[in-house]
Amino acid sequence: MTLHRPESLDEALSLLGGGAVVLAGGTDVYPGLRDGPPPSRMVDLTRVAGLRGISLRDGLWRIGAATTWTDVLRAELPACFAGLKGAAREVGSVQIQNTGTVAGNICNASPAADGVPALMALDAQVEVAGPEGPRRVALEQFIRGPRNVDLRPSEIVSAVLVPEATGQGAFRKLGARKYLVISIAMVAAVVEVSGNAISRARVSVGSCSPVAVRLRGLEEALTGATVAEVPGIVAGADLPGLTPIDDVRASAAYRREAVRTLIARTITDAMEVRDVT
């Protein structure tokens, strides 16, 4: 078995192909082996210079591909990132947060990836590096289905990009126990309020469809809503993007219903946090 540990992005790209598996924190790669042997060739990104950390440049926040969930938690970030921090805090356990990366969460493309709705609510883009140079894709386009992303074997994700924004983020995860739990459903929101009413809301839901979705119809309906009006609007909204299934964690019927409660509460969280600050 070979574990490449490149120190530059170019070196990393040169090692791709031929069935090489990209490795970051390994928190999805290794469990995915079940009891089998490791892949015969892996390219580890955790040593690549400049790939770890969060920075702001030209109105874009850049979350390097080797940035862990713990890094996100420890970073000083504006209020719109509160949902991403909330997701970071609820990914698995401290052990998983210490090695698992934001980019790995996206690339793994699990329907239950907690980072995805949080990033979708932030209108995140994915920066892809490849032999033809870098390209950018909206996260919503990048994830095409479960375990299916817009990435060629010769490419890697180099960063996740988030446009600078005002507003307050929030995140809620529903699970059957406190730690180490796969979400039954989760909701992320970024809400801007003027006066006491919503001027703009971005809402995304995970674990209720093959890929997490933004609820644009609901977002529009929420414009102008006060805290008191939120539950009613959410309860009455048409949410065609949500197509939950039955699994060992919960029934589809439960998800369909409970997620509305979760959405209303997440939006309320975001509005109420803003009220006190």
Next chain:
Amino acid sequence: MSLDDPKGGIALTLNGEAVILGADPAARLSEVLRERAGARDVKVGCNAGDCGACTVLLDGEAVCACITAAGQVEGRVVETQRGLLEGPEGQRLAAAFQRHQAAQCGICTPGMMVSAAALLRRGGALNEAAVADALGGVLCRCTGYRKIIDAVLDASRHKALVAEGDRAPVSEGGVGARVERLDGWPKVAGLERFGDDVAPADALSLRVIRSPFHRAGFTFGDLDAYRAAAGLELVLTAKDVPGENCFGVIPGFEDQPVFAEGETRFKGEAVAAVVGTPEALAALPDFPVTWEERPANLTPRGAAEAAQLHGTRADNVMCRGRVARGDAAGAMPGAAHVVSGDFSTGFIEHAYIEPEAAVARRVGDRIEVQCCTQAPYMNRDGLARILGLAPGDVRILPTATGGGFGSKLDLTAQPYVALAAWRLNRPVRIAYTRTESIASSTKRHPSEIRMEIGADAEGRLVAETFDGVFNTGAYASWGPTVANRVPIHASGPYLTPNYRADSAGVHTNTAPSGAFRGFGVPQSAVAQEQLFDMLAEKLGMDRLAFRKLNCLRNGDPTVTGQVFETGMGIEACFEALEPHWAWALAGAEQFNATHDTVKRGVGVAGGWYGCGNTSMSNPSTIRAGVTPAGEVVLHQGAMDIGQGSNTVITQIFAEALGVSVSQVALVGPDTDVTPDAGKTSASRQTFITGNAARLAGAALRAQILRLGNVGEGAEIGFEDGTIVLSEGGEKRRVELPQDEGYALEVTESYDPPTLPLDENGQGVPYAVFGTTAQMAELEVDLELGTVKLLRIVAAHDVGRAINPLLVEGQIEGGVAQGLGLALMEEFLPGRTENLHDYLIPTIGDVPPIESIIIESGDEHGPFGAKGLGEHCLIPTAPAVLNAIAHASGARIHHLPATPATVRAAILAQRENGTE
């Protein structure tokens, strides 16, 4: 830096030392640390990051070594539990873990301590929430986490700030003292050796080939050609079993093959095993077997029509049980109030953090097996039968056992390595993978229960009928025990004049159901205690008062007609809850008056459990001696799987002998040198082995006093290889005979007095019953159906607490398992064979637990002590379910009460307006 050259070693700093490990850089770090660096304090529980047992610090941050590529630690600093002991955090944690008995079996302790060390290093004051966040990635199945939280908080306090109530370590004292676990230090110091930790470096590895289908026919290809091509040493199938290809635990019910023949009866059943070097097994080509999937039946409902699993068991009924007293059918119509209901529970996985593991070696014409186990002598006799050897030619050397809870009574990995080592004359090892462990080990029986209970107008029980069907899986295992025990216990500890309880164990194509803490009684309590709440409601009675009115008192007959004239302590348990109950009800009422979405509820339940085997001889034997050098040695054969028998039995022995525990050296359960103390199950060790230890201590004391010709009251001491006897201020030295072996030696046995049950189940099934009452306070989010536990109060009559600290540990751990049963656990064959789909409570799911120890004594127990292990979880689930109903109005009949289930019950209740 590149590790592209596979011959290049991985250079790192391990526990302060620079090391270079020759290893595949893509291998799991846990495996490399264990096998290449000898760091066997790094435990492997799941290989998926789910349990955290393998937690190490990587540049000071906690990570799961099992999902970290070894090559990724090149040039970095790795610390394990063992290394942390060189530093202040590790030392403080080790002392605090010992003081609080935060380690029970000890398998999660490395992960817990390493995670806690990272937290302590960050400095600052800690609270419970911060500890939980830091330790949330490590699962523990024994302790219920509360003592771990206490220990970490204690360790975080500066010496000068040690809070009141933090005791100095207790290492002395006899019966009644909070003695630190005598076998605890290796667990907190990273020195404990579990089943997979003792394998020699040159051992061959073994892998079992298992059925991927619930039921299948199969044929093998050319196994010899496969073996040669794969570079294996050996391939084993049914025809390689020299003795009987069959094992089991109950006489007459040995029905499980080591390797299936012709057809497999459950998914995960073994058909073959391969043995080779670790390298050969890592590169194993597909095994040459052709499967023919056949129709399978997974639930008792279809069992009568399904293909017969065992020739002699018509309708797939393994066996039935019954207890009848008075005339339940005749009395029921006369009851003023009657409630009835259907209740069900699913398969529950034991989920000990240590998967089954064993290593075997052939020594001449004997076979030696080191393994984690709950029953060394049963394992020995079972293996002898399989190998065609005399029992004396099999030696079981138990390792530390990382949790058992019933499933490590049965043979699992041992036959495979024993057969292979016997054939090859080389040591052979195996450690089950988590998936293999969950798929193939025994489970708690799923239950389908229908029960009806009637009371008179004053609330006194008139009659009860109980019909319970238990899915016993493909093989009998301990199913007959469940079928027998449940009818005896399904009344709960209440005076029930007219009673009829029937049970049946039914075969299906699933993993065998066997022993799991409580043997079916937790399932029956879910039905009975919930119906009690419904009955109290009909009567307009307080639920606790209803139970107290009906509970058994000294002199009352149980449903088997047994009468305890002393020591029936259930009333005292309920009384102990009364102030908590009143306070909690008032608190809930107040809270609910101002909250609409989240509602608070309080629930109570009682429980009882007979200690020891049901109406069967189950003796324990204890051997002890004094060496010519004046050392007292106790051969303690009761497997300590974390519950504390090494400590409790020694305390009892020391008390009876009249010395302190520190003067007693322990020899553990090795079938060559330590007699049979029976199995660690049925809450029998404190009671039965404890009695043998008491007798042995007393007998040794009598010998010593006789030798010195002194009276009963003399004090025994040891100085410079002689015995010193003090009496009335006078000291007398007694020289010890300088013979081979022990200078003085005793062997004593104890078998509890029971009587057989007649065809109506009337008789004396157990000499001792322990009783309990627990109360749960919780909040239900009515919109989401989520449940948040606030507090558990657990009153237990233990007769006499030999070691109160261990009693609390048992209670807290049992409660945590009860919470899991109530709220989240269900094994679905083929679907939840890992620890992220099969959920057990984490450190954030167990609320504060207040233990109330009642000591009502016991006629038979040693110094009045009763057993406790299983009692602890029996009332927990029904208390929780009753609290959910109190909070939400919704009654949960089918467990587990997941958010989806609770929400559905709330909606259904709103629709019907009733329960």
